[in-house]
Amino acid sequence: MIHPMLLADAPEPFESKAHIAELKIDGIRGILEVEEQVRLYTRHQNDVSYRYQEITQAAAQATGDGTTLDGEFVVCDITTGKPDFEETMARFSSNPKPGIDRTPGLTYVAFDILQYKGKDLTKLNLMQRKEILEEAVTENEVIKKIRYMEHGFIPLFDLCKQQQLEGIVIKRRDSRYYPGKRPEDLWQRVVVYQREQCVVLGYSKREIAWLIGVERDGVITSAGMLKYGITPSVRKEVFPILKKTTIRETKDFAYVDPTIKVDVRYRHWTKQNKMRLAVLERVHQ
Numbered sequence: 001m002i003h004p005m006l007l008a009d010a011p012e013p014f015e016s017k018a019h020i021a022e023l024k025i026d027g028i029r030g031i032l033e034v035e036e037q038v039r040l041y042t043r044h045q046n047d048v049s050y051r052y053q054e055i056t057q058a059a060a061q062a063t064g065d066g067t068t069l070d071g072e073f074v075v076c077d078i079t080t081g082k083p084d085f086e087e088t089m090a091r092f093s094s095n096p097k098p099g100i101d102r103t104p105g106l107t108y109v110a111f112d113i114l115q116y117k118g119k120d121l122t123k124l125n126l127m128q129r130k131e132i133l134e135e136a137v138t139e140n141e142v143i144k145k146i147r148y149m150e151h152g153f154i155p156l157f158d159l160c161k162q163q164q165l166e167g168i169v170i171k172r173r174d175s176r177y178y179p180g181k182r183p184e185d186l187w188q189r190v191v192v193y194q195r196e197q198c199v200v201l202g203y204s205k206r207e208i209a210w211l212i213g214v215e216r217d218g219v220i221t222s223a224g225m226l227k228y229g230i231t232p233s234v235r236k237e238v239f240p241i242l243k244k245t246t247i248r249e250t251k252d253f254a255y256v257d258p259t260i261k262v263d264v265r266y267r268h269w270t271k272q273n274k275m276r277l278a279v280l281e282r283v284h285q
Helices: 053-062 085-093 126-136 153-163 232-244
Strands: 019-023 028-034 039-042 067-075 106-116 143-145 167-172 187-191 194-204 210-216 219-226 246-249 253-256 261-266 279-283
Touching (some): 019 153, 067 085, 106 126, 232 253
Antiparallel strands (some): 028 039, 210 219, 246 253
């Protein structure tokens, strides 16, 4: 099995004739190997073929033996067509009965081809692989091919903001495929983040994590857990204040007076009204 090539981070979108841009699909990375038996692997090499027979069966119809695809498997909202990460994770955690439990909106979106007719393609440049991908895969209800843009990357990113999509990936046209590597300037993701000022409501006794909330019209509402961005220096600075302002404790958490304000970036609000992937950016003094 081939390890997927990884993405570097770019702070802002940019225009470049040396690159193309694609939508970043908010799903689960998957390597799809089509041989006599079709296999679907996650980024961490977990074989999930038995859970996704809709995908493996559709892949056998979409392309021939000796093909390896790189892409994302995702559950899309059947009304809007947008990726639904919570439904994607719920489907990933389920154990569907083969041939019975079919998930509406389940899709595998291929954005690269690593092997075709048994031939290794990883040393070809990206645009050569794109041409082969177009020839090798026939789309059906489940298997799709990503579309790409050759210009207008900034407007595309702005559209992602408006539509609350995850962001874009900007890729060098001449990039080879480096399995398991994260080359700095070849594939770069630009993620759409939202930002908000929060208050710290408590901290975990089991891990480095804070409970946070958002104050609106004088009412504080829980926004979930903040785990990322709490560096050792930030923790050293803030923890004594949290200890001093603790008002009650349970086995797992200590709750504090909401006196500390923090700036947080996050992906979006979940259906449970929590911030997804909250990251600390600044502590107000």
